[in-house]
């Protein structure tokens with residue numbers, strides 16, 4: 001049965017669930033967003049949410065940006081040259097945002113920078129610390145930065161990437177994180193900033209951790225997150241899916257997932273599946289004309305524009321050795337839904353196709369509302 005046809009029995013239909021007066025669309029599940037920092041309400045014509053990437057020289061900022069947004073193979077980052085100017089990169093994706101890569105040697109406290117302009121419209125500060133190197137100086141800079149930010153934009157999300165952890169043992173990774181958290185908490189408390197909320201992530205460009213960390217950073221900037229989670233929860237329970245992710249295809253950032261816990265293996269297999277499907281599509285897929293998109297290319301399209309939702313007709317299924325099924329469905333030109341489910345659940349393929357179609361229509365409405 002194709003996605004467009006209705007199965008007779010609608011007991012598990014997502015549409016019925018969506019029409020239920022107990023409101024899926026208006027009542028976000030308790031969000032993971034902290035009380036202090038939060039998503040930026042998207043206003044028509046508002047500037048793109050900005051992410052600042054800061055850290056010491058050679059801490060890995062440009063590598064992160066190149067691997068996540070330019071699909072650069074991690075080993076090629078060895079040849080990246082040191083950044084000398086602020087690199088401003090518009091990222092055209094499911095949500096338009098900008099990444100500003102700050103050269104490690106810049107001291108923006110020296111009076112020559114307009115700090116208000118830098119920090120005021122910023123959604124998140126990502127501060128990168130090289131965990132394979134001596135990090136005390138990096139911490140001092142981090143603490144100064146946090147204090148500066150409190151003056152200009154206290155609602156900014158502060159995200160610390162404890163980076164290059166690929167070279168460290170599990171114990172050492174956790175010890176390093178504990179040490180960094182402790183020193184930062186103590187220092188800020190001493191200076192009277194003990195209410196500042198900071199998120200810490202262990203990252204490496206050599207595995208999925210950098211994509212997962214970026215996913216969490218971006219999710220906090222999405223005003224639609226609660227609604228997306230609700231819709232995914234409805235889909236998961238109506239189709240008996242084990243786990244569902246909504247991925248931004250080109251960056252492999254997951255925009256939302258249902259509220260069951262994310263285990264790294266499910267995330268990794270879904271993320272790898274995107275690579276497989278993308279590679280196959282690039283080689284053997286038909287020419288989709290103007291739907292082809294360069295994620296970094298500056299364009300006028302914004303989320304929810306009509307052309308974003310055209311031709312959402314790609315899907316793919318893979319049966320795994322362990323009796324599970326991977327199901328990928330293109331939602332629009334930026335987003336894909338990837339589900340992991342048991343073989344038995346996938347037998348109701350018609351119902352799944354139908355509910356995914358309803359899910360897709362709901363997403364379109366959500367993004368239209370927030371446009």
Ligand SMILES: Nc1nc2c(ncn2[C@@H]2O[C@H](COP(=O)(O)OP(=O)(O)OP(=O)(O)O)[C@@H](O)[C@H]2O)c(=O)[nH]1
Nearest residue numbers: 058059060061062063077078082083104164204205
């Ligand atoms: N082992 C390891 N090396 C990394 C990782 N990320 C980046 N690197 C390496 O770190 C070095 C410096 O990376 P860059 O991205 O140039 O660092 P940067 O922070 O942009 O440096 P500046 O432009 O000088 O501010 C490169 O040789 C990268 O290959 C990682 O996750 N693990």
